[in-house]
Amino acid sequence: MAGGSSRRWGRAVRSPLGVTAAVLLLAVLLLAVFAPMGWQARADAVHPADILQGPSGDHPAGTDLLGRDIFARVLVAARLSVELALAATGLGVLVGLLLGTAPLLLGRRAGRWAGALVNVAVAFPSLLLALFFAVVFGVGAKGAVLAIGLATAPAFARLTQTMAATVAGRDFIAAARIAGVGRVRILLRHVLPNIAEPLVVAATMAAGSALLAFAGLSFLGLGVQAPGYDWGRLLGEGLAQIYIHPAGALAPAVAVVLAAMAFNLAGEVVARAIGLRSAESGTPAGPVTAPPPRAAAATEPAAPLLAVENLRVTFPSLGAQISPVREVSLRLRPGEAVGIVGESGSGKSLTALAIAQLVAAPGRVDADRLEFLGADLRGGGAAAHRRLLGTSLAMVFQDPMTSLNPTHRVGHQLAEVVRRHQGADRRSAWARAVDRLHAVRIPAAARRARQLPHEFSGGMRQRAMIGMGLMASPALIIADEPTTALDVTVQREVLRLLENIRTADSVGLLFISHDVTVVAQVCERVLVMYAGRIVEDLPSGALLQDARHPYTRALVAAVPGMETDRDRPLAVIPGRPPDPARLPSGCAFAPRCPLATEVCREQDPPLAAYDGDRRVACHHADLAPVAVAPYRTTAGRDES
Structure with missing residues (x-):
């Protein structure tokens, strides 16, 4: 089992898409971890004599208004930019999962309110929601994380809600409910594994979008505040000098684009590798245990x-x-x-x-x-x-x-x-x-x-x-x-x-x-x-030859057998079954019945005892054998 999973991951990573995603994502993560260790001092060093210098061997992206090396600052800003984006994505995914799975966890009534909340939130563009929440929670990194996370949640909740509703209607969920499996276990074991692939793609794409959103908020002055800086703040500072020093804005812009692309491509690769992988590996079989005893009530022949x-x-x-x-x-x-x-x-x-x-x-x-x-x-x-x-x-x-x-x-x-x-x-x-x-x-x-x-x-x-x-x-x-x-x-x-x-x-x-x-x-x-x-209600031996309801006899006659004349049209029951919302008065089968009379159209016949061991709901049960020709073949029956 482990070998199959390794091969699947190996094929995904070795593909052109996988190699590209792995290289980009690895570079972004390595920068986020190690860049502050190697370039923090250089990024913070102020050189008044080198203010707004263009690209050179000493300063590949030039310097800013205080003579600080822009390239070093972009590298150092990777850690805060990635941390904030992942924090906002995690918050958005968590809130989205809770809202999207609320109908399964809380029941239909509470889930309906959660669904209504999602529908209202999805109606607004995520950027407007982010700006709204940024004003509510205040400027700064913490407020931006909350703002972008909550703005991401509605779209993720809608996807989760749609996918979970599709899986929840399948028969294996009904079987789990019969087995007494609780709502939380059904969600974790049966629902989420079946919708994991699109959720993984959505989450990784949300991480890339969060990077762009943070860049936007910091550019507007609502995100990271001085003396801290992320790629968005560096982009805002560089954009102010773009006509005299374009390299100052280009470096953080390229960093944002490449990092967002890394997360998006990585999500595609992970989704391909996940496939239909089982959540559990095989367990070796041990001695076969005896079946548990049946409930005592089932062994009492007198009780139904x-x-x-x-x-x-x-x-x-x-x-x-x-x-x-x-x-x-x-x-x-x-x-x-x-x-x-x-x-x-x-x-x-x-x-x-x-x-x-x-x-x-x-x-x-x-x-x-x-x-x-x-x-x-x-x-x-x-x-x-x-x-x-x-x-x-x-x-x-x-x-x-x-x-x-x-x-x-x-x-x-x-x-x-x-x-x-x-x-x-x-x-x-x-x-x-x-x-x-x-x-x-x-x-x-x-x-x-x-x-x-x-x-x-x-x-x-x-x-x-x-x-x-x-x-x-x-x-x-x-x-x-x-x-x-x-x-x-x-x-x-x-x-x-x-x-x-x-x-x-x-x-x-x-x-x-x-x-x-x-x-x-x-x-x-x-x-x-x-x-x-x-x-x-009749014995099975009487079903094919001696049914007493016209509908039963019509069902039997509609089944072709070895003696059916192939030159004649197959027997059919005329008309259509009634709509449960618009049942006719009297017998529901009367519009399709060849024996229907006025009493059939006015009075619904009760299911009454007939000929000892039968029950029939028909006013003309004695006349049924002449209503539809009897079924005279044993086609389809197992005579072995």
Whole structure:
């Protein structure tokens, strides 16, 4: 791992850009450190006989109004100029990071105020802000540092806010929240490493800009005061004599430009070298530890693993409340597989997020009952819920590339689960991660654990996500479209893996998909969702042949099979799903239903018991078999 990092840095530094940046930056830093030691006396020596002399062998840049050597003064001024620029940059970066990450650290409400402050500050040019703060804090080096630092902060905060918001919406952040990782750790471990490259570039460019800003303030008399001097003050003194002694202004101007260029070019080189380097190196695996025991409640067959009654998710919109999920009720026993199917936007994934307590504000989750392993998720301490969900609930998201942190090695991401919740040491957590990767059939698990997510194939990443869910021996796995974008061979492997895990450890499975044939293959019961509610609950054996809701039968008929006539158009469901903000009166499916009557358009049918072990929300459930032609093929089902 160290060799790869060294090679990456070596390639970056040996490039033409890297060589130029290294030479310039090294020269500036060496001057800042050693110039006062060698030239301080010469820079301060006053020679009245040599006032305003031009360039010569003794004075390469001439002399000033007191006969002091300008070249020596420029060299000595490097230390104060660089120190002040770096101090202002550090202040600006720190304040910008705090403001930009406020929504993640403080929550949406406090973060909104921080965002509003950033928006107001960004509207003003940074130079005007610097001048304003310089007047507020007073003239002098300290006031200039505060002024330039605070003037730099808004732009850095806006960049941080934008980049952090992009990363915070990805699935691996949601997975970290399920695991109970705190806000500060999520920020430091998962967010900042993924936005480090643009922040490094912005910070180094800000250092170059700070040099120019200090030169401007000192030139105006607001920065460094006599008897101190920086490049800006020397530039102001030289500019006053530019018509009779131009070299006096040229030397500090060249110093400012070269130093600013050094910082800017160095930032580009560092950003290239950082790449996607992991923050941690691999840890050798030790003896494989036994999986922790499952919670006692999960082994009680009489108690439901998950019990949900009348689940509702609402979002505010223009003074109204939109409910994209409504009246959802389900039960899931240990070892049972329940599928949720429906078109995009039907509320499948949002239902899963609500169960996992991942619906962020201003969204609101309400339910008459929401219990997992006997614990009521509607109340109680958030920390206790995070621990319960982090150890007993596993979530497998749709896109594994967005579910795994691209800057951390796969093994470390798996190990974090048991280190966070079970207090495992680094060695045993790593051993457990390797064991889980092996359990999900990833070859050479010890070597693969030290690789980054982009080094895995799509199927391997999905298996790694399942392995992450198994780190704490979960009682329930929620798989949200786990086979989307995978080829049929890899899809079959993932489905078999989920089935083996479920049967071996009696793990409950909530399987979400838009593919009715896959759900019929994997699950024992199927919930069909439309417009945010369950419209049919039936055994999977009846899904393909004997569904009683017209929407369910239409979904089945829309799937082509081996017996589908290729000379005829594929079956489609006419119309579009309704907008959750404008649901029609009566049954939401009525505008698209061939059986709709006046009662359907006026009364929304309840989800009622039908034929013993089913529930159907339809006024004409008995007539559904004639509404859409039955699905007569077993295409897509695993007959092995």
